[in-house]
Amino acid sequence: MRKILVFNNLSVDGQFSDAKGGLDWAHRDGKELAEYVQQKRGEVSTFLFGRVTFQMFASFWPTPAGKAASPYFAKVLNEGQKVVFSRTLRRTDWEHTVIQRSASPAALKKFKASAGGDCLVFGSGRLVRALAAQGLVDEYQLVINPVALGKGRPLFAPLAKRLDLGLIEAKAFKNGTVLLRYEPR
Amino acid sequence: MRKILVFNNLSVDGQFSDAKGGLDWAHRDGKELAEYVQQKRGEVSTFLFGRVTFQMFASFWPTPAGKAASPYFAKVLNEGQKVVFSRTLRRTDWEHTVIQRSASPAALKKFKASAGGDCLVFGSGRLVRALAAQGLVDEYQLVINPVALGKGRPLFAPLAKRLDLGLIEAKAFKNGTVLLRYEPR
Numbered sequence: 001m002r003k004i005l006v007f008n009n010l011s012v013d014g015q016f017s018d019a020k021g022g023l024d025w026a027h028r029d030g031k032e033l034a035e036y037v038q039q040k041r042g043e044v045s046t047f048l049f050g051r052v053t054f055q056m057f058a059s060f061w062p063t064p065a066g067k068a069a070s071p072y073f074a075k076v077l078n079e080g081q082k083v084v085f086s087r088t089l090r091r092t093d094w095e096h097t098v099i100q101r102s103a104s105p106a107a108l109k110k111f112k113a114s115a116g117g118d119c120l121v122f123g124s125g126r127l128v129r130a131l132a133a134q135g136l137v138d139e140y141q142l143v144i145n146p147v148a149l150g151k152g153r154p155l156f157a158p159l160a161k162r163l164d165l166g167l168i169e170a171k172a173f174k175n176g177t178v179l180l181r182y183e184p185r
Numbered sequence: 186m187r188k189i190l191v192f193n194n195l196s197v198d199g200q201f202s203d204a205k206g207g208l209d210w211a212h213r214d215g216k217e218l219a220e221y222v223q224q225k226r227g228e229v230s231t232f233l234f235g236r237v238t239f240q241m242f243a244s245f246w247p248t249p250a251g252k253a254a255s256p257y258f259a260k261v262l263n264e265g266q267k268v269v270f271s272r273t274l275r276r277t278d279w280e281h282t283v284i285q286r287s288a289s290p291a292a293l294k295k296f297k298a299s300a301g302g303d304c305l306v307f308g309s310g311r312l313v314r315a316l317a318a319q320g321l322v323d324e325y326q327l328v329i330n331p332v333a334l335g336k337g338r339p340l341f342a343p344l345a346k347r348l349d350l351g352l353i354e355a356k357a358f359k360n361g362t363v364l365l366r367y368e369p370r
Contacts, residue, residue: 012327012350012365013341016200025347132333142197144329146352146367148317151343156198159335162210164198167331170363172355180197180363182331 002111003118003138004048005041007130008155009177010099010142015152017124021056025147028070033173037141040169040181045117047077050103051086053123058094083119085112085127103127105134125155132156132163132184139183142166146176188303188323188342189233190197191225191313193340194362195327200337201310206241210332213255222326225354225366230302232262235288236271238308243279267306268296270312277344288312290319297321310340317341317348317369325350333362 008016008113017023027033032093049057060066067074081096089131092099100111108131119130121137131137142155156163165182172178193201194211202208212218213342242262244287245251252259266281272286285296293316298355306313306322327340341348350367357363 012195012198012199012367013339014197014333019345028311053315115314129335146350146370148341148344148348148350150314150342150347154198156333157335162203162335163333165331165333165361167357167361168365170357172352172356176350177363177366178351178352180329180356182197185330 001113001126001131003115004112004121004131004136004141005044005141006121006131007037007041007117007141008128008143010144010155011147012144013148013150014154014156015149016032016148016155017122018152021052025149026143026145027175027177030175030177032094033143033175033177033179036171037179038141040141041120043117044120046081046083047120047150048119048121048124048127049082049128050124051084051089053090054084054086054092055084058092058128059120061096070104074181081116089135102140104132108134108136129159130153135184137184139168139181140179142182144178144180162180186298186299187231189297189306189316189321190229190303190324190326191306191316191322192222192326193308193313193328194227195329195334195340196334196337197329198333198335199339199341200334201338201340203306203334205358206237211328211367212329212360212362215360215362217359218362218364221356221358222328222364228302228304230254231266231268231304233304233309233312234267234269235309235312236269239267239269239271239274239277242307243277257272262344266301266326269328281302288315293319293321310338313340314344318345320369322369324353324366327365327367329363338348343345
C-alpha cells in the first residue's frame with residue numbers, strides 16, 4: 001500500500017485557507033520548519049490534489065512568479081508526479097499530471113493499493129475528508145500558525161463522523177508555528 | 186488592569202464543543218495537564234462566562250453529579266467569584282455570581298479596569314470573540330485534543346478581523362493533548 005500523508009498549514013481555528021482561498025497568513029519564513037518537515041516526510045513520489053487546490057497551484061507554480069517565489073517548491077511540484085481528483089476537469093497543461101475522474105470510496109481504495117511511491121496531499125479539503133472517511137490517511141502533518149482567521153475553509157468540516165487521532169509529535173518553531181503530527185486511531 | 190485569560194479545550198479543527206454542546210471528546214484524564222495548566226494560570230479570582238456556558242455549568246457543578254465528577258473543579262467553581270455576561274438572564278441560584286447586563290465594548294473595557302483579581306474565561310465562544318475584538322485578552326491557553334469533530338461550535342468564528350497571536354509555549358502531554366499558549370499581537 002502507498003502511504004498517504006496529509007500536509008497543511010492550519011490557523012488556530014482549523015482553516016487551511018482564508019475565505020478568499022488565500023494563504024498569506026501562513027508563515028513562509030520557516031526554513032527550520034521546512035527542513036524538519038521534509039525530513040519527517042520521507043520520500044514522497046506523488047502529490048495528490050482536489051480540483052480547487054490543483055487549479056490554484058497549476059496557475060502559479062509553473063509561472064515565473066512561482067519559480068521566483070520558491071525555486072525549491074516550484075521544482076519539486078513542477079517535476080513531481082501529480083494526481084488531481086476531479087469529475088469536471090477536462091485537461092491540464094501542468095506537466096506530469098494524471099486526472100482521476102472519481103474520488104468514490106472504491107476509487108480511492110484502488111488508488112491507495114496501486115503501484116507507486118508514497119503520496120502527499122496539500123490543501124484539498126474535500127479530498128482530505130474523503131480519504132479520512134475511508135481510513136486511507138497514514139499521517140497528518142499539521143502546522144498550526146499563530147493566527148485565528150475567524151472564517152475561511154475548514155480542513156475538517158464537514159465530517160460525517162469524528163476523526164480520532166493519536167499524537168505522534170508536537171514541535172514548536174522559532175517563527176511561532178507548531179507542527180502537530182497525528183496518526184488515525 | 187485585571188488580567189483576562191481564556192482557557193479552552195479545542196479539537197484539532199477549532200471547536201470548543203461539539204454540535205450538541207458536548208465535551209465528552211475532551212480528555213479529562215490529564216492530571217499532568219491539569220496540574221501544569223493550574224501552575225501556568227497563576228492566581229485567578231474570577232470566572233467569566235457567556236450565558237450558554239454559564240447555564241450549562243450552573244446546572245452541573247453545584248449538583249451531586251458535578252461534585253462526584255470532579256470534587257476539585259466543583260469546589261473551585263462553586264466557591265469562586267463568577268460573572269456571567271447576559272442581556273436575558275434574570276436570576277441564578279448559583280452562589281457567588283454577578284450578572285452583567287452588557288457585553289458592549291465599553292462595558293467590557295470598564296469591567297477589565299474594575300477592581301478585583303485576574304479572570305479566566307471558560308467556553309463562552311461569543312464572549313471570547315467580543316473580548317478578543319477589543320484586545321482585552323491577555324493570554325489564550327488552548328488545549329488541542331487529538332480529534333477532529335467535523336462540526337460543532339468554533340471558538341473563533343465569526344471574527345470581524347483576524348486575530349494575530351504570538352506563541353508563548355507549546356507542550357505535549359502523555360494523553361495526546363497539546364497545550365498552546367498565545368498572547369495577542
